[in-house]
Amino acid sequence: YLLCASGDFVKMYSAATEELVRAMRGHADLVTGLQLNPHNRLQLYSSSLDGSIKLWDFTDGILIKTFTVGYKLLALYALASSEDSVFVIIPKSGERDTFQLVSVKLTKTAGQDTEAKELSVVLEGVDASPKCTAFGREGEYVASVKEVHLQIYFFKRKQLNRFSVSATNTKGGNNLFTCVACHPKEDCIATGHGDGKIRLWRNFHHNKEYTFSTLHWHHDIVMDLAFSIEGTSLLSGGVESVLVQWHNGSDCKKDFLPRLGSAIEYISISSDGTLYCTSHTDNRITIINSNLRFSKSIQGLIKARDVKTGLVVDPRTKALVLNGEPGHLQFYCLQSDKQLYSLDIVQQEYIHQAGLNQADLVKVAFSAQGKWLATVEEREEETDLELQLKLWFFDEETQSFKLNTRISMPHEDHITAMCFRDMDELEDDSLILVTAGRDCLFKVWVMLEDTDPEAQQSLSWSCDFVGSYHNYQATNCCFSEDGSVLAVSFEETVTVWDSSTWDLKCTFCHPPGKIRNICFGRLTCSKYLIGATDHGFLCCWNLLSCALEWSAHLNVVVLQPDPLSEHIAAVSWLSKESSLFVFKPNEPRPICIQRNLCKEKIRFAAFVPRDVPETIGSEKYLWLRRSQLYFLTDTQELMTFSTKSPEERLTLSSKQLAVEESLPVTPFSLLLGKHRQQSQGDIDHGKVVRNHHEQDSPAVKELLHTPAHVLPSASFLCPIFINSLLISKEKKSAEEVADEVEMESEKAEDDSDEEKDVTEMEQEDIKPMELVGEITHKLSKSEEKELRKIRKMDYSWISAF
């Protein structure tokens, strides 16, 4: 098995099948360290920022004991030689950013919860990272590195040796220590440095006559080091995403495993030495055989350097599609938290080097059936820009996308938007692709039948029409649902074009703001065009009357229509928090408002159609019936909006878990869990990092931990659950972000059809104050004001009408 720390969980994966076997929950904060109990290979110690060490029986997933230490624990080490104590790194009280290594005596009392208060300081001034401290052969000494100092403490002699290297060497490289590893059999310490060198220290018992040799292959920081079980080889990894195996400490004999995808963060070796394991910065664990053959990889959502493509849903697989590895498009399955596959778009080897501009994928669009995929990649040098538009055809035989057409430099400047004409019922040859560019043009691309019999493929794409408007930069483009009209926004103006004749039909604008997003309404609301400006206005125009239907003051950053209903989701960014508004274009009042969705800026959103329409109990969340809304924030955390009650969550726990896992790596959570474990031959270790948010209210816990069949009826549980929610809200710390918002209204279920029949005027009749009052216990004053403002606008518009 492979154990890894993942957010608040300890996860156990099978090393043979890469499946998640078990997630052990219990910690209230990030898990920072994992160590197998050296005296019982089936037990596991874990430490967490919540200040507790927990002992688990991981084969059964049972929490055996909790030791409360009372400090933030940043790393955990367990030694075979020390019977009843473990070592942890804690912050030094009274001083910021200084940490110390202490040994904690774990008393053998009967109770489940014990306090471990017997601390004794071993080393002062250690680095907070668990990679910077290592225990030597048979626990005789401990080595710790920080900045340019290496300190070694010998337990038997109680002697502390300190060695320093100069901060920069003669060639200007930096000598800072980055990690340390100790030889398991000999007195040898390996340290990694900022300039890519590895130093092997020997004879460090003498303060003066110590000696070291240097291994140098990495060109940038050595991220982690690990000795093999017998110490005959040393593994090192860094940003080059190459695992290097050094034999016998010799500079000349080394083996490489290249192309691991992204920078190596941690390296771990199974206790029988047959498997290596590396964890990567892009939220992935790779399992490697000891002969340096790639074996398996455990991956969820790949963390890309920068998500430029946005969240796109593949109509065929319903997978989320976004930037993955550099130059690749990842297809991420939400249900199983797995990457379905990765499509190499750029088809160039990625070179890890600072300051090197490489081609990257910036835009992706699917045709309605998922038959065609259009991608745009760009590479920007200081002066010139390389652009490529590629069109891919889905090959039914190979079940993958095949490159059909490659168009270089489709526009003279950056492409700002791209869309297919979304017409489900029409034939292939009516498929139209529109690209809008900063070179003030939008271009229409159509498929052509190739008449040349020699040509390998019968279809290719070429430009059909080039449009422009007053030499303004084209910023967005969008087809109406039936494909008859195309809306293109040019800075402050939205232009509407007839898609059959390419005539300019009409223009809308809402000065002074430039248009940020546009979209058409769906189904019954298809006569409306919605636009958001960067001056903080959301406008709705009626295409039939060519007039402004309504507008609202809202700083919208993301505007996302649900393809299966009339609903449109708008995410606003106001005073350092994101809020969600869901509305229908035909009525200016939002159906659902969720304030304080998260603290980070939301970059993209996507509606993913559900396989089976959900039965939603509340009118308020009716819009989630047919699709689920996903968000991607600045820090590449994927969030979803869910309405499930806890009972449902329990029964569907495996499914729900998958979604939770999809939260990728964030920098602050990169504290690893290291663990070694042995169990009947299947062995491995690893570390994964993840961010997870669990509700820690006792009532919810009670709900979650009680089997479904013994629970009382849902109606009985509802008030308790809501109360618990209210309390937990207050408890939540500032940083904590609710990624699952669950609200239940006490109203009886309404039929959705009935809801649709409700007219605009009827809704207006409802007193706005009542509406506000319904959710008033959760809304602040400012939100009320906002609502009132919306109400006022509504009235003014109605009077005008």
Added chain:
Amino acid sequence: GPIWSMVANGGGTRLAIGCEDGSVKLFQVVPGGIQFEKNLDRQKGRVLCLSWHPSGTHIAAGSIDFLRVLDVRSGRTVQRIMVNYHVPKPKKRECVVWSIAFLSSGTVVSSDSFGRVQFWDWERGTLLESHTVSTSAVLSLAVSEKEDSIVVGTSAGATYQFQLLPVKTGSQDKRWVRTKPFQHHTHDVRAVAHSPTALISGGLDAQLVIRPLMEKVQRKGYEAALRKFTFPHRRLVSCARKARLLLFQFSQHLELWRLGSTNETGKDGEVLPVCRMPEHLLQLKSKGPEHIYCSCVSPCGSWIAYCTASRFHLYRVQHEGDSVSIKKVPSVPKLLLPAYQLQCASDSGRLFVASDRGSVHVLQLLEPGGCKHLHTLRPPAGTAEAVYLLASSADGNWLAAVSGDWEIHIYSLKHFKHHCTVPTYSCAVTALAIHPVTNNLVIAYSDQQLFEFSIPEKQYTAWSRTVQNCGLHKAWLERDSPITHIAFNPKNPSHILLHDVYMFCVLDKSLPLPDDSAPLMNQSALKQLPETARQRQLHAFKICKKFQPLLFADLLEGNCLVAVERPVMDINAQLPPPVQQKKFGT
């Protein structure tokens, strides 16, 4: 056949010689020569390197593809080890054992052309350890006296240190571990030596590098710094002041040049036009394969003397207008050779030849072309060391001679008598000269100390005592290269002109010594200061560093200073191309 290797045993009583035909010949070292003792077992393949076991009973011999261990008493080969046994047949290349060392524990260390350093148990013939240090050949190897450290030099210009370290604390189990790599050379490292505190390496790039082992050096000082030597600390250029001639000494020939001159004067930094071009007068090739050891030209320019390891040559140079003719002086007196230094008296009438056992021969140079042995000066106590530096006074009365035991003897030339001895100092003398007016002897030592010794008074001068009391400037003491030449300004007796490879310095005894807080190099700063401030900032050392490696500088008559530069680039251009190595990022 050709001799490929030669090494004496620990006691220096026997000499083993490895030959082309694969035989190892043993010679007895007797006073004044060697005597053939016996031939050891002969096997095909030239013997490239030899090493005695410290007890003197066995010899290890390295050849191509194998190494042998020979028993000295019986002369038999007792072990034969194939060094590239593990290499598969089709890939087999010639593996040259370039260097070998026999440790007292019975371990034979070999370094070969595959870049490996291998440790063998000679009795069993098994490989103990093998370290591949380089992709190119490992050419040289040296063991420290305690046999706990080995230094090897490769043809890529890198040297590596191996250390015998315990695998675990306190356990007896020890292993050789490759530790420090140093890259100080650009070409082959042909020779390495291991002193108790430093690794010394020399290579094809004409550099000698002393790398101190920091852990063995007790205090920070002269020994603790890395030193690189490109030029020998000996005088290779001699100057005839009156005749404006320069004599350059090369390994196989001498060149005599007449200096150009200019009539114009200019400001600082200007290059003046030359009205008379420097002229190559003659080239004198030495006979035979021997290298020229020392040479000199007399101040009047009419005599040239040089000496090889076995012969002394004296020439009379006749100047007829612009043409020059040369005539060998016949019947040179037979002297006890070799000569280590030649020096002409300032009136060109006498030639001093520094020789073995502390002796200095004085030759009288006779017109029109002859010479006569006048006297041999010897130190009163006698010494085994040779004299390696000479200085004669301008009035012809005094001669100072430095012998290898760093003693400076002063002789009176009037009476051919020993005058006095300068108190010995713990460092080697690098340059000395006698002041033409005061007859003070100025001595520069290798630790950059300067002394002034009054010959008539037989004691250090007052200025010298002040220097010793105040101490010299820190920056001066931390300089790398020793003073190689001392001269005096005849117009201002308080000026002493010193130079080393990188700088030229005018030492003004009348000015105060700088203290450690003031910058030593202040000439450019002084130029910008107003006159009054300049006066306050002045100190005794006026240093000029604008020269590329400076071989020689001396004052000529009439306000001229001649400086000889030897740009390092010129030397590098003559070297064969180094081993090609790909460097990351280029």
